Amino acid sequence: MATDLTDTVHALDAAAVMRxxxxxxxxxxxxEPTHGEDTLLDIRNELFRQLVEQEGFRTIAIESDCVRGLVVDDHVTSGTGSLDDVMEHGFSHPDLGLGASAANRELVRWMRAYNEGRPASERLRFAGFDGPLELTAAASPxxxxxxxxxxxxxHLDADLLPCAADTLERLLGPDDRWTDPAAMMDPARSxxxxxxxxxxxxxxxxxxxLFEEYTPHLIAASSRDDFDRARLYGRTAAGLLRYHYWMADTSPARMTRLLGLRSRMMAGNLLAAAERGPVLVHAHNAHLQREQSTMRMWQGPVRWWSAGALxxxxxxxxxxxxxxALGTLRHRGVDTPPPETAEGLLYDLAVPADPGPCLVDARRLAGVLGGDTRAEPRVSPWFGYAPLDPARLADSDGIVFVKDVRASSG
Known part of the structure; x- marks a missing residue:
């Protein structure tokens, strides 16, 4: 496929991204187009280091439970807990191996080492930005x-609060009522x-x-970290209760609302993190794209707006x-991409002598492929890898292309 893109394929680094x-x-x-590959997380880690050292970034946010992420943030900022405990309790989605990942462990270790001896204003921060939601269940509020x-x-007079703590406990009841995995497929169990x-x-x-009405007092009466943490608790509690409400729904809108609510929780956490300064966010491509997301489920097609779109x-x-995007993921059965696909074009353009990731201007690539040589969509033989959609290339500002992904050692 003949193109004039050669001069826009560069090695990935912070300076190239900012340009x-x-x-x-x-x-x-x-x-990322797939989960669980330490090669991709190593690339993320290196880019974050460069953004910290060269561009003043101070926060990284990943696709993990926002409440569990507080455990990681406490560790990297103040040394609370051992690294082993943090990796066990600070990450969600055990099916994706986030806490077991060597690359995630190295990220946490490096952030803690970087922060050692630095003033609070210069310390790196960690955030999970997903809700407390697993594939089959949502957490108790x-x-x-x-x-x-x-x-x-x-921090406030008791008569201002709408209820006492024991009222909440009585209404909440046992946590296993909320976390029943059967409720995902059977709304009657919710x-x-x-x-x-x-x-x-x-x-x-x-x-x-009440929290919002007393913001000036609360900021003055507590630390900014405690205030921000309480605000996160409020966002998450309200989001979880709304999510459980739609778990119990029996209408065709059920999954659309659940996916949209998850995106809304993600977006709220990202906007809050951005208040501290520039943030590197890492998650599946589908959560970060600007265009509307689609998925075919047992009830038919579902459409919603991702966190990135919001x-x-x-x-x-x-x-x-x-x-x-990836060239090969051979340990998953994803071999060399066909030359008529966007990945095939990038695979040919990648510099053979440089195995590192490339950065490509996505909108220029979209313009080339939208002319006389429009790319064919790539079909992955493995469900866990989502190829580029050539019709949506201009949705992103750039494409990071990894020519060959090798199996993680773990």
Whole structure:
């Protein structure tokens, strides 16, 4: 496939990324087309180091539980807990091996070493930006709802609060009522539309409203970290209760709303992280793209707006998205891409002597492929790898292309 793209294929580094972007981003999103590959996480780690040292980035946000992520943040900022404990308890999605990943462990170790002896204003921060949601279940709202209540009770007069702590405990009941994995496929098993859950949704809304009304007092009465953490608890408690409400729904809109609510929780966490300064975000391409997401499920096609689309609508050019694509993933059965695909074109352009990742101007690539030589969509023989959609190349600001991904040693 003949093109004039050779001069736009460069080695990936922070300087090349910043030159490609129209403006300095507050959120720089690096996508991945598959999970569980330490090669891709190593690339993420190196880019983050460069962004820290050369561009003043101080936060990394990954596709992991935002509440568990507080465990990691405490460790990297103040040394709380051992590295082993942090890797076990600070990451969600065990099916993806986030806590077992050698690359994630190295990221946490490096961040802690970097922060040692530095003032708080210069320390690196870690954030999970996903909700407390696993593939088959959502967490109980107990931890976040009671933590928000406790924060407010510690700083405001008791008569301002909409209820006492024991009222929340009574309404919440046992956690296993909320986390029943059968509820994902059987809405009747969900407690999200019980009278108790309805009352909790109202109380969560009142607690969040009270928090917002007393923002000036709360900022003055507590540390900024404690304030931000309480705000996260409020976002998450309200989001979980709304998510459980739609878990109990039986209409055709159920999965659309659940996917949209997850994206909304992600977007809220990303916008909050961006208030501290520029952030590198790492997640699946599908969570970071600007265009509407689609998925075919047992009930038919589902469409919703991803976290990247929601954040991009708010931030404009202050949101930048780099999609990652792969040439081969041979240990998963993904061999050399056909030459008529976008990945095939990039595979031919990648410098043979340089096995490192390349950075390509996505919009220029889209323009070339939209002319006389439009690319064919690549079909992956393995469900876990999502190829580039040649019709959506211009959705991203750049493409990180990794020619060959080798199996992770772990």
């Amino acid at each position: 490609l972007l129209p403006a300095r981003p507050r959120l720089l999103a690096l996508g 107990r931890q976040t709802l009671t933590a928000l209540h406790g924060y407010l009770a510690g 407690v999200g539309r019980t009278a108790e859950a309805g009352r909790l949704r109202l109380l969560a809304g009142e607690l969040v409203a 954040v991009s609508a708010r931030l404009g050019e202050a949101y930048a998205f780099l999609a990652t």
